[in-house]
Amino acid sequence: MDFTSQATNPQDVKVTLLLTGGHQYTLYLKPNDPLLHSLMATIITRAQKQETVSSYLFQVSIEGGRATLSFPSEHLIGLVTEPPVYWQQNEPTQPQIPAILESEYVQIDNFLTVEEYQQLLNYVFQRKSAFVPTSTSTGDLDYRRSMILHSFPEFSQLVVNRIQAILPDVFRKLNLSSFPIAEIEAQLTSHNDGNYYKVHNDNGSPDTATREFTYVYYFYQQPKAFSGGELLIYDSKIENNFYVKADSYKRVEPRNNSIVFFLSRYLHEVLPVSCPSKAFADSRFTINGWVRRQV
Numbered sequence: 186m187d188f189t190s191q192a193t194n195p196q197d198v199k200v201t202l203l204l205t206g207g208h209q210y211t212l213y214l215k216p217n218d219p220l221l222h223s224l225m226a227t228i229i230t231r232a233q234k235q236e237t238v239s240s241y242l243f244q245v246s247i248e249g250g251r252a253t254l255s256f257p258s259e260h261l262i263g264l265v266t267e268p269p270v271y272w273q274q275n276e277p278t279q280p281q282i283p284a285i286l287e288s289e290y291v292q293i294d295n296f297l298t299v300e301e302y303q304q305l306l307n308y309v310f311q312r313k314s315a316f317v318p319t320s321t322s323t324g325d326l327d328y329r330r331s332m333i334l335h336s337f338p339e340f341s342q343l344v345v346n347r348i349q350a351i352l353p354d355v356f357r358k359l360n361l362s363s364f365p366i367a368e369i370e371a372q373l374t375s376h377n378d379g380n381y382y383k384v385h386n387d388n389g390s391p392d393t394a395t396r397e398f399t400y401v402y403y404f405y406q407q408p409k410a411f412s413g414g415e416l417l418i419y420d421s422k423i424e425n426n427f428y429v430k431a432d433s434y435k436r437v438e439p440r441n442n443s444i445v446f447f448l449s450r451y452l453h454e455v456l457p458v459s460c461p462s463k464a465f466a467d468s469r470f471t472i473n474g475w476v477r478r479q480v
């Protein structure tokens with residue numbers, strides 16, 4: 186059986202997957218798409234007869250996100266790439282030099298108007314007693330330290346509407362094909378002295394799996410009364426056909442009244458905040474959340 190999806194971008198590589206049983210599927214990928222690396226890594230591994238490598242389930246989003254093509258890695262027998270793509274093969278005896286897949290993010294300044302930002306700051310100061318400590322799904326107490334305000338309807342809708350308005354621009358800047366959106370979630374957090382969030386991704390559990398990308402809007406009173414609290418977004422590398430964290434990262438300065446977007450699957454962390462006054466009003470505040478794909 187033969188299937189073909191639509192090209193979206195002239196720079197895309199046309200990739201035909203040759204699968205066992207004579208099946209073929211043609212899709213269009215960006216030259217630096219991690220999926221292309223992963224597919225080629227599977228072929229190279231087989232060519233080098235590294236039989237110890239375990240099977241991997243490919244799950245490829247197709248038809249603009251409306252369908253998924255799933256197949257076990259051992260069913261992939263070849264790839265046709267157009268224009269030609271050549272891959273450097275390391276001798277099996279040489280140590281493998283993993284390719285680093287750079288993470289990308291967008292940061293947009295002046296996200297809210299000065300009036301909206303000031304109203305939000307005043308609102309948060311008044312709601313101080315409604316903030317509660319954050320938790321993680323694993324219940325690990327050392328993983329995350331910050332406070333959260335679960336309900337803030339006066340501002341969550343404003344932020345979600347504003348995000349919707351700039352989404353086309355974000356898709357373009359992140360080089361992403363658009364997809365049908367189910368929901369945009371929002372939470373409000375504060376990080377004060379000694380607070381942090383260790384390395385994690387935002388879509389690693391069944392109930393978070395449809396999160397495609399993460400946004401973080403930063404706000405705090407000026408002059409800034411804390412240091413640290415940078416967001417590190419790690420690059421990835423392929424090891425045994427799996428994506429793992431690389432040592433390199435992008436360091437994002439949490440600039441006042443700016444918003445950052447990045448893929449929810451990227452590993453990221455919030456470095457410890459130092460806030461000598463320990464005053465709640467001096468905290469690093471965020472409204473952050475996730476853009477969920479429709480399934």
Ligand SMILES: O=C(O)CCC(=O)C(=O)O
Nearest residue numbers: 382387401416455471473
């Ligand atoms: O506050 C930040 O910069 C990021 C927060 C974060 O990673 C999260 O809430 O999942």
Ligand SMILES: [Fe+2]
Nearest residue numbers: 385386387453
């Ligand atoms: Fe996160």
